[in-house]
Amino acid sequence: MKIKTMYTCEVCGTNYEDKNKAEGCEKTHKVVEIERAEYLPYNSCNNDLKGFPLRIWVRAKDGTCAVYKKW
The missing domain is CATH 3.30.160 (Double Stranded RNA Binding Domain)
Incomplete structure (x- = not known):
C-alpha cells in the first residue's frame, strides 16, 4: 500500500x-472584509433574495476594492 x-x-x-x-x-x-452591502426593502424582495444583499463592496488588506452583484 x-x-x-x-x-x-x-x-x-x-x-x-x-x-x-x-x-x-x-x-x-486576498483576505477581504465587507465594507458595505446594499439590500432591497423587505416588501420588494422575492423569496429567493430575502435577507441577502443585492451588492456587496469588499476591501482587501492592500486597500483594493471590488463589488459583487447578485445578478
Missing part, C-alpha cells in the same frame, strides 16, 4: 502534492 500526502489550500480547496504550492496558493487569495 502506498500512502499519499496532499496539501489543501484552505481558501479555495485546491489540492496539491507539494506543500509550498499549497502555501503559495493561500497567499495569492
Whole structure:
C-alpha cells in the first residue's frame, strides 16, 4: 500500500502534492472584509433574495476594492 500526502489550500480547496504550492496558493487569495452591502426593502424582495444583499463592496488588506452583484 502506498500512502499519499496532499496539501489543501484552505481558501479555495485546491489540492496539491507539494506543500509550498499549497502555501503559495493561500497567499495569492486576498483576505477581504465587507465594507458595505446594499439590500432591497423587505416588501420588494422575492423569496429567493430575502435577507441577502443585492451588492456587496469588499476591501482587501492592500486597500483594493471590488463589488459583487447578485445578478
